[in-house]
Amino acid sequence: MGGAISVIALSPRGTMYDPSAVFYMNKIVTGPEAADVIDITAPPAENVKRVAKAKKVSVSDITVVVLNRPRHQELLQQLRDAGARIRLIQDGDVAAAIHAARPGTGVDLLMGIGGTPEGVITAAAMTCLGGIIQGQLHPRDDAERQGAIDAGHDLTKILSTRDLVNSEDVFLSATGITDGELLKGIRHTSFGAVSHSIVMRGQSQTVRIIETEHNIKR
Template sequence: MDRDLALSLVRVTEIAAIASARYMGRGDKTGADQAAVDGMRAAFSLVDTKGEVVIGEGELDEAPMLYIGEEIGRGMDVEADIAVDPLDGTTLVAKGLPNAMSVIAMAPKGCLLKAPDTYMKKIAVGPKAKGAINIDASVEENLLAVARALNKDISDLTVTIQDRERHKSLIEEVRRIGARIKLFGEGDVASAIATCFEHTGVDIMMNIGGAPEGVIAAAAIKCLGGDFQGKLTPMSKEEVKRCKKLGWTDERLNHYLSIDDLAKGDDIFFAATG
């Protein structure tokens, strides 16, 4: 894959973002999302690749465009896995708030994990803390390891966590340990990527969010030299069925996913516009 293709992906995210921006602050998150989907799908018709959507808007019966398994691009020689989120942060756009993004990850065929539409436990850090995280370790062990890697006191560490009821005990534990917390409402991918940029003030993300967004975030963070781990965490019988449908056995569900499990190799592209 080459530079021209990378620039084409940037243009695709720009078109999707511009389309959804017309809904900024209008209270219509469905309209904003549909505008982004329409813009992204149309823009992909000009991209020189033979891509398969592995992370998209849902199954064929759930989404008419950018559905899982759809072939997109102009059908050229480059075969690729494509993960898309035309609008990560639909509510943010509807409310006129910042941090919504249109995102794409692309890698050679077979290199992006086909994640089921379920929850994923996630932990992400930037380049300076690469190798310090372990999703199977305790919260305190992870915070201590990241603090050591960054040469910081725990009290100077900032953890970003989504402001959801399911994170109540996690938030309480992080505060008990003594680290700071930066809560976010939406924008799972943007919050994970924030760990890779010092100016954000975010050192580590700990979260339970969508598995598809986890794959996209892992691809982005790999491009930026950071680290990411995940573990599928289905929260209902329906989510368990989705996992089993894609071949996830109980044993496989119990194993953590490294950044290389989620996005294999080094020939990975990520583009975002927000």
């Protein structure tokens, strides 16, 4: 599988949203330039237009990343009708979300339904990058829906970056396992291995790209 990463996010105890009640979440993610204009309750075409206006480009220059799943057929059609570019991915919406929030990646938005735990990790990344995620829990079936309601969750609530990670004291680290657009995968050498990582800090919004040589004989 291309683009596989190992990722961890840290923040003070009690500041991360508990993702256990509902496995999936509808998400929209973008970077700092358009952080104030997106609205997950608006039609996809409207969000694309808003991001294009914020970035001072045409809608046809906006690229939206979407997980390649049957559940996204309607979303994809709306994006096509709007005139946006679409990039389908098989997995890895955390890496795609980071791309959407960083300059010069060719990605402007992430949209669609993906894992709730990945949504929390994405919120940590957005805290470090100045981007934004909005999410809404998306139960798989009536049993999960009722379980979430019984646990006190409001399924109509729009979850913001701060709802998902309620702190700026955030760290995120991701290392490439296989080659992807965000990170190179592990490369084996005569002395061991070389890894490629991205490390972020929320309070300073510092991003470091690190290449590490590992001596497996030590």
